[in-house]
Amino acid sequence: MDDWIxxxxxxxVPSREQAGFQLLGAWVDRPHDRFVWVVGYAxxxxxxxxxxxxxxxPERLSLHPNPSDFVETATLxxxxxxx
Numbered sequence: 401m402d403d404w405i406x407x408x409x410x411x412x413v414p415s416r417e418q419a420g421f422q423l424l425g426a427w428v429d430r431p432h433d434r435f436v437w438v439v440g441y442a443x444x445x446x447x448x449x450x451x452x453x454x455x456x457x458p459e460r461l462s463l464h465p466n467p468s469d470f471v472e473t474a475t476l477x478x479x480x481x482x483x
Contacts, residue, residue, distance in 0.1 A: 420443055423437070
């Protein structure tokens with residue numbers, strides 16, 4: 401988990417921000433080996449376009465090891481802000 405968090409902080413977060421996302425929060429549930437984070441994206445092109453842009457960034461593609469190698473199961477839930 402610590403390796404994942406280090407790679408996430410150093411590689412994923414800056415790349416997400418470069419693609420226009422905002423990090424809204426992150427939490428670790430160590431007893432269940434679970435990492436949860438919330439990102440926001442509010443530009444007119446939409447989340448899907450930003451997600452594709454993020455995954456195509458040279459900075460994201462060059463991360464080694466690939467952060468996805470640390471993920472056993474991923475769940476993406478879309479929610480709408482009310483504030």
